[in-house]
Amino acid sequence: MVELSLILPPEPDERWQLAKQMGVTSAVVHPLEIGDGQTEWTYDELTGMVNWFEDAGITLDVLEGSVPLTDRIRLGKEGREEDIENFKRFLRDCGAAGIPVVCYDWMAGIRWARTEAHVQSRGGSLVTGYDDAKMRGGPETDYTDVTREQLWDALEHFLTEVVPVAEEAGVKLALHPADPPKDEVRGVPRLATSVENYDRILALYDSEHNGVTFCQGNFALMETPVPEAIRHFGDRINFAHFRDVEGTPERFVEIWHDDGPTDMLAAMAAFEDVGFDGPMRPDHVPTMAGEDNSNPGYHTKGRLFAIGYMTGLLEKIGKS
Known part of the structure; x- marks a missing residue:
């Protein structure tokens, strides 16, 4: 059964208590929540964080984004072997500390891209948006000569090196889609943009740890309907973000979980049908009344609403 999770800070505050009051005892640690963008972790830091959560009755199930994955690795540049060895050390430490899932991305240079953070939504709430026209132009970067095959070759090398270590450590790797799922953003190619590309990625190293x-939200912008894509990947889904968007990869806005174009009940039913029992967290929630929008998409009230909505969907499916 789906394990509902929440992004929680690595040290206790009221959000830990709110999560437990909502019946959520599974945590995801993410650098947007940490605030300092930490990506380097020692074994002692990881173990200390796990122990602190466990003492509070919460399991730390995912490290997301806060991982030592460099663009030297993504681009196959000089120095990548040293960085890959560091990533292997990190996976071994995660395994020894008992952290079962690591979420990473393969977006070089420009990563998660948004152009708007104050889009008015229901009742005056605020959501984020993306407009590719606003992303175009600007000064040239060090990434303008990156080729798609360069990224494919670097990803294959990375997976060949690290997936065996992940298997030994008992850690599952979970690749996040390109966000937005466009073939390129400001001239920099992206790979994880379609179901077909994901099939190629999973075939690079055939393992449940890849x-x-x-x-x-990203898969909703791809051509394959969301429930169909969930069933397509089945047990290769190691982590899930439950959200929705409205628009196209070139121009979209985030949307309330219960107010978008995707059939969210059908999506949740698909996760249940494939036997997904990993962590699933609500993602990119609206900023609500009383919140200052200083961290767009990641404030607390919208997440609590989303957990209630997701719980209701799971109850409906269970009764069906």
């Missing part, structure tokens, strides 16, 4: 972060 899996998918099924970010539902």
Whole structure:
């Protein structure tokens, strides 16, 4: 059964208590929540964080984004072997500390891209958006000569090196889609943009430890319907983000979980049908009344609403 999770800070505050009051005892640690963008972790830091959560009755199930994956690795540049060895050390430490899932991305240079953070939504709430026209132009970067095959070759090398270590450590890797799922953003190619590309990625190293972060908002912008894509990947989904968007990869806005174009009940039913029992967290929630929008998409009230909505969907499916 789906394990509902929440992004929680690595040290206790009221959000830990709110999560437990909502019945959520599974945590995801993410650098946007940490605030300092930490990506380097020692074994002692990881173990200390796990122990602190466990003492509070919470399991730390995913490290997301806060991983030592460099663009030297993504681009196959000089120095990548040293960085890959560091990533292997990190996976071994995660395994020894008992952290079962690591979520990473393969977006070089420009990563998660948004152009708007104050889009008015229901009742005056605020959501984020993306407009590719606003992303175009600007000064040239060090990434303008990157080729798609360069990224494919670097990803294959990375997976060949690290997936065996992940298997030994008992850690599942979960690749996040390109966000937005466009073939390129400001001239920099992207790979994880379609179901077909994910099939190629999973075939680069065939293992349950080489899996998918099924970010539902990104897959909603791809051509394959969301429930169909969930069933397509099945047990290769190692982590899930439950959200929705409205628009196209070139121009979209985030949307309330219960107010978008995707059939969210059908999506949740598909996760249940394939036997997904990993962590699933609500993602990119609206900023609500009383919140200052200083961290767009990641404030607390919208997440609590989303957990209630997701719980209701799971109850409906269970009764069906």
